[in-house]
Amino acid sequence: QVQLVESGGGLVQPGGSLRLSCTASGIIFSRYIMGWYRQAPGKQRELVAIITPAGSKNYAESAKGRFSASRDNAKNTMYLQMNSLKPEDTAVYYCHAKQAGWADGYWGQGTQVTVSS
Numbered sequence: 001q002v003q004l005v006e007s008g009g010g011l012v013q014p015g016g017s018l019r020l021s022c023t024a025s026g027i028i029f030s031r032y033i034m035g036w037y038r039q040a041p042g043k044q045r046e047l048v049a050i051i052t053p054a055g056s057k058n059y060a061e062s063a064k065g066r067f068s069a070s071r072d073n074a075k076n077t078m079y080l081q082m083n084s085l086k087p088e089d090t091a092v093y094y095c096h097a098k099q100a101g102w103a104d105g106y107w108g109q110g111t112q113v114t115v116s117s
Helices: none
Strands: 003-007 010-012 018-025 033-039 046-051 057-059 067-072 077-082 091-098 111-115
Touching (some): 003 091, 018 033, 018 091, 018 111, 033 067, 046 067, 046 077, 057 067
Parallel strands (some): 010 111
Antiparallel strands (some): 018 077, 033 046, 033 091, 046 057, 091 111
Protein backbone atom coordinates (compact mmCIF):
# COMPACT_ATOMS: atom_id res chain seq x y z
CA GLN A 1 0.00 0.00 0.00
CA VAL A 2 1.40 3.34 -1.06
CA GLN A 3 1.43 6.14 1.47
CA LEU A 4 2.72 9.68 1.22
CA VAL A 5 2.69 11.53 4.51
CA GLU A 6 3.32 15.26 4.66
CA SER A 7 4.35 17.12 7.78
CA GLY A 8 5.77 20.47 8.81
CA GLY A 9 2.91 22.78 8.00
CA GLY A 10 1.61 25.40 10.37
CA LEU A 11 1.07 29.07 11.02
CA VAL A 12 3.93 31.43 10.26
CA GLN A 13 4.28 35.19 10.00
CA PRO A 14 5.03 36.87 6.67
CA GLY A 15 8.74 36.67 5.98
CA GLY A 16 9.09 33.51 8.00
CA SER A 17 10.19 30.03 7.03
CA LEU A 18 8.84 26.50 7.13
CA ARG A 19 10.22 23.15 6.11
CA LEU A 20 7.79 20.59 4.80
CA SER A 21 8.55 16.89 4.66
CA CYS A 22 6.98 14.09 2.67
CA THR A 23 7.79 10.53 3.64
CA ALA A 24 6.84 7.77 1.26
CA SER A 25 6.20 4.08 1.86
CA GLY A 26 5.15 1.28 -0.43
CA ILE A 27 7.14 2.57 -3.42
CA ILE A 28 10.73 2.41 -4.60
CA PHE A 29 11.20 6.06 -3.79
CA SER A 30 14.35 6.57 -5.82
CA ARG A 31 12.49 5.75 -9.04
CA TYR A 32 9.82 8.41 -8.60
CA ILE A 33 9.47 11.95 -9.76
CA MET A 34 8.43 13.76 -6.61
CA GLY A 35 6.41 16.94 -6.56
CA TRP A 36 4.99 19.55 -4.25
CA TYR A 37 1.64 21.06 -5.16
CA ARG A 38 -0.59 23.47 -3.32
CA GLN A 39 -4.22 24.45 -3.33
CA ALA A 40 -5.53 27.67 -1.89
CA PRO A 41 -9.21 28.15 -1.02
CA GLY A 42 -11.26 28.68 -4.16
CA LYS A 43 -8.32 27.99 -6.45
CA GLN A 44 -7.09 25.07 -8.49
CA ARG A 45 -4.26 22.90 -7.31
CA GLU A 46 -0.97 24.17 -8.73
CA LEU A 47 2.54 22.88 -9.06
CA VAL A 48 5.11 24.32 -6.67
CA ALA A 49 8.19 22.22 -7.37
CA ILE A 50 9.23 18.90 -8.80
CA ILE A 51 12.40 16.91 -8.31
CA THR A 52 13.41 14.02 -10.51
CA PRO A 53 15.07 10.78 -9.40
CA ALA A 54 18.37 12.26 -10.55
CA GLY A 55 17.80 15.38 -8.49
CA SER A 56 16.89 17.85 -11.24
CA LYS A 57 14.47 20.47 -10.04
CA ASN A 58 11.84 22.73 -11.52
CA TYR A 59 9.94 25.43 -9.70
CA ALA A 60 6.85 27.51 -10.28
CA GLU A 61 7.67 31.16 -10.89
CA SER A 62 6.11 32.03 -7.55
CA ALA A 63 8.52 29.68 -5.78
CA LYS A 64 11.77 30.55 -7.52
CA GLY A 65 14.32 32.13 -5.24
CA ARG A 66 12.31 31.43 -2.09
CA PHE A 67 11.58 27.71 -2.04
CA SER A 68 14.00 24.83 -2.33
CA ALA A 69 13.04 21.20 -2.89
CA SER A 70 15.32 18.33 -1.98
CA ARG A 71 15.13 14.61 -1.52
CA ASP A 72 16.86 11.97 0.56
CA ASN A 73 16.41 8.64 -1.19
CA ALA A 74 17.88 6.76 1.76
CA LYS A 75 15.09 8.12 3.95
CA ASN A 76 12.33 7.94 1.33
CA THR A 77 11.71 11.58 2.08
CA MET A 78 11.32 14.78 0.12
CA TYR A 79 11.55 18.24 1.59
CA LEU A 80 10.42 21.72 0.73
CA GLN A 81 12.26 24.55 2.41
CA MET A 82 10.12 27.66 2.18
CA ASN A 83 11.65 31.04 2.99
CA SER A 84 10.36 34.60 2.80
CA LEU A 85 6.82 33.33 3.04
CA LYS A 86 3.99 35.57 1.90
CA PRO A 87 0.27 35.53 2.72
CA GLU A 88 -0.39 34.34 -0.82
CA ASP A 89 1.57 31.18 -0.03
CA THR A 90 -1.28 30.14 2.27
CA ALA A 91 -2.61 26.83 1.00
CA VAL A 92 -2.77 23.12 1.60
CA TYR A 93 0.49 21.65 0.36
CA TYR A 94 0.42 18.19 -1.19
CA CYS A 95 3.09 15.67 -1.95
CA HIS A 96 2.90 13.77 -5.25
CA ALA A 97 4.80 10.80 -6.60
CA LYS A 98 4.82 9.40 -10.11
CA GLN A 99 7.06 7.56 -12.46
CA ALA A 100 8.07 8.92 -15.86
CA GLY A 101 5.34 8.34 -18.43
CA TRP A 102 2.54 8.01 -15.92
CA ALA A 103 -0.54 10.18 -16.44
CA ASP A 104 -0.98 10.50 -12.70
CA GLY A 105 0.47 9.13 -9.51
CA TYR A 106 0.00 9.08 -5.80
CA TRP A 107 -1.05 11.93 -3.52
CA GLY A 108 -0.54 12.65 0.12
CA GLN A 109 -3.27 13.96 2.38
CA GLY A 110 -1.85 17.48 2.49
CA THR A 111 -0.53 19.80 5.15
CA GLN A 112 -1.89 23.27 5.85
CA VAL A 113 0.42 26.25 5.57
CA THR A 114 -0.96 29.57 6.78
CA VAL A 115 1.03 32.76 6.43
CA SER A 116 -0.50 35.51 8.50
CA SER A 117 0.41 38.15 11.02
